[in-house]
Amino acid sequence: MxxxxxxxxxxxxxxxxxxxxxxxxxxxxxxxxxxxxxxxxxxxxxxxxxxxxxxxxxxxxxxxxxxxxxxxxxxxxxxxxxxxxxxxxxxxxxxxxxxxxxxxxxxxxxxxxxxxxxxxxAPSVSSPPGRLLDARPGTPAVTAIAPKDWRAAWRAAADAPLRNALADPAGLPELRAQVAAQLGLSRGFAPDVDRVLVTGGTSEALSLVAEALRNHLGRTPRIAVEDPGYRSGRRAMTSAGADLVGVVVDEDGIDVDALAAAGPVDAVVVTPTHQYPLGSVMPVARRHRLLAWAGRTGTLVVEDDYDSEFRHRGAPVPALAALDTAGVVLHVGGFSKTLDPRVRCSYVVLPSGPVSGAVTAARTARGPVVAETVQVALAHLLRTGALRRHLGRVRRDYTHRREAIATRLAGVPGLEARALNGGLHAVVTWSGPATARAVVARTARSGVLVSALDEYEVTPGSAPAGVVLGYGGLTLPELDRAIDALLGALAAR
Missing domain, CATH: 1.10.10.10 (Winged helix-like DNA-binding domain superfamily/Winged helix DNA-binding domain)
Structure with a gap:
């Protein structure tokens, strides 16, 4: 010093x-x-x-x-x-x-x-790559949380009294209450605690919904999904017995006209706050159109509130569940992108419609999926404000990384950086004959892993040529290295 x-x-x-x-x-x-x-x-x-x-x-x-x-x-x-x-x-x-x-x-x-x-x-693309750098999307800044807050949460879990009882399949009441309170503060609606169910990550939540629909309807449910969209969620719903139909997305999110033209569906899964992976934000007018259509047709709207905590530009947009007057929205949120994906804890907020009972029954039949010690620790982070402090800190970090990407790629001929209004990833697209898979392979040879945009397609050819670059878990020097590798791979096209 x-x-x-x-x-x-x-x-x-x-x-x-x-x-x-x-x-x-x-x-x-x-x-x-x-x-x-x-x-x-x-x-x-x-x-x-x-x-x-x-x-x-x-x-x-x-x-x-x-x-x-x-x-x-x-x-x-x-x-x-x-x-x-x-x-x-x-x-x-x-x-x-x-x-x-x-x-x-x-x-x-x-x-x-x-x-x-x-x-x-600027770092040279010829510099030695060192260790393999994983710049694929999905990993937040796990190590950014204050160690004292992290340790205090697990001490609270260790101090919880032992008891001779089975865990509640719906989840720990204290965690559900804290989730309801947090939604009231941050997302504009405060559900009753008995409408909140704990799930083992977003994919398990979507699988649970598909199973509940199958049981409720007595047949294979038909579920509309965004194209391109969340591939792990698609696999989870398919494994639970659902048939999926892809619906195109544009700069405002899922195309409601295309959705209506797709024929009758039992549910539609959307990421309105930050469409995954293209990054569009569904404006309020389209949210109202989607909800009006769902109310007329009796379709369940599954709102995956992905990346709602990380809005880098523009005013926050209300959750679909906050606008829902017909009881058609099932809200899904979690801790994978705010804290650590290895925690494997998410939650659903049930709608007021008839599907609610079917989802609760499916949750009860499956039993609890998140250890109570994990739930106690998460409840402690919410109750003490530690998670809110952590979010305030990483929002600043992510905004700086977003600015670094925008600056590095601005003005590069033939390139476009998308999905930078929020979240933890960027989509880089280009014009020309180079395929995403070839660019991903060349980037990997430089020691950096990114994802091809076409991996998220439902219908082949629905996505432009591009890659998805995750920056949540990268330092600025690592982000520089990842961008250098990507630019070098594109220069070789």
Missing amino acids: VRFVDQIGRSRVDQSRDRSGKTAGVVARVRALVQDGTLTAGDALPSTRVLAAELGVARGTVVAAYEQLDGEGWIRTRQGAAARVAAGVGAAGRASVPHGPGVSSPAVRGPALHGPASAVP
């Missing part, structure tokens, strides 16, 4: 600068010290108060700088502890820095805060 203060204190920040300029100067200095090896992974930074006094700036300036550096992945801050340089950055792992409104200038080399700046060199 002393070494850092000595370095950064060689020149004071120009008092004539506005606050944003001063913040940019602090950010640039820290980046430079990390890049040239003065600061290394794990080194503690001075407190915001100490550094502000050393530089002669307001403490809020340093707080804003630390928040930006944390969001970009250069440092890690924890409440009540010293900020430290993050692992994986430094002289051997340079991070790209996004530009644009509200984003600071590139890093400067050397100790001075004044004088000419030089841009951070």
Whole structure:
């Protein structure tokens, strides 16, 4: 810490600068010290108060700088502890820095805060790939949660009294109550606790719904799904005995006219908040059209509220369940993208219609699927506000990564970056003859794994040529490496 203060204190920040300029100067200095090896992974930074006094700036300036550096992945801050340089950055792992409104200038080399700046060199595609980097979608920033909050949740689970009883198939009442309360705060509707059922992930939830429909109808249910769309969910419903029909999506989500033209269906599964994988957001007008159609036809609408927690641009859009007046929406949410997919815990909120009893019966018949210790830990994270604090932190991180992708790919001829309004992945499409599978194979040879967009198709040829790049679990240096590998693969087309 002393070494850092000595370095950064060689020149004071120009008092004539506005606050944003001063913040940019602090950010640039820290980046430079990390890049040239003065600061290394794990080194503690001075407190915001100490550094502000050393530089002669307001403490809020340093707080804003630390928040930006944390969001970009250069440092890690924890409440009540010293900020430290993050692992994986430094002289051997340079991070790209996004530009644009509200984003600071590139890093400067050397100790001075004044004088000419030089841009951070873009990593070379010829650099050694190192370990295999998994940039496929589906993994959030698992390690970003505060360790003290994570440990406290599992201590609460260990402290729960032992009892001679079977677990409730519907789920732990405390967790269901916390889920209902959270939905009231974040999604605009607060269901009764007895309408909330715990499931073993989103795929198990969809399988449960398909089984319930089959039992309720006494025949094979016909379920409409987005094309392209969530492939694991499709497999789960097919294995539960459903017939699926793909319906095209456009820039506003599932096409309601195409859905109506597909013939009678018993249910439709949609991802309206952030269509998976293309990233479109269903506007309120189309949400009302979908619900009106479902009410007229008696069709169950299964709302997979995928990525609703991570909205990077634009105002939040209400959940379908919050707009439902006919009792046709079954809402699905979970903790895989907000916390850790290995927890394997999701939930459904039952509609008021007749399918509700069938889903409850199917849940009872299958029995509990999520260990009570896991449910106690999750309830603790919700009740104490730890999960909300975690979400606030990673939203900032994901927004910085989203900006890095947009900046790197902006203006690249023939490329289009999609799905960047929210969520944890980007879709990169291109014009020309190169197939997605060929680009994925070439990217893999550079040590980076991405997914082909056509893997999500229901009907062959329904998706454009493209790949899906997950960035939730990547640091900025890793994201740079993934983009380099992808651009190199596309250049070889």
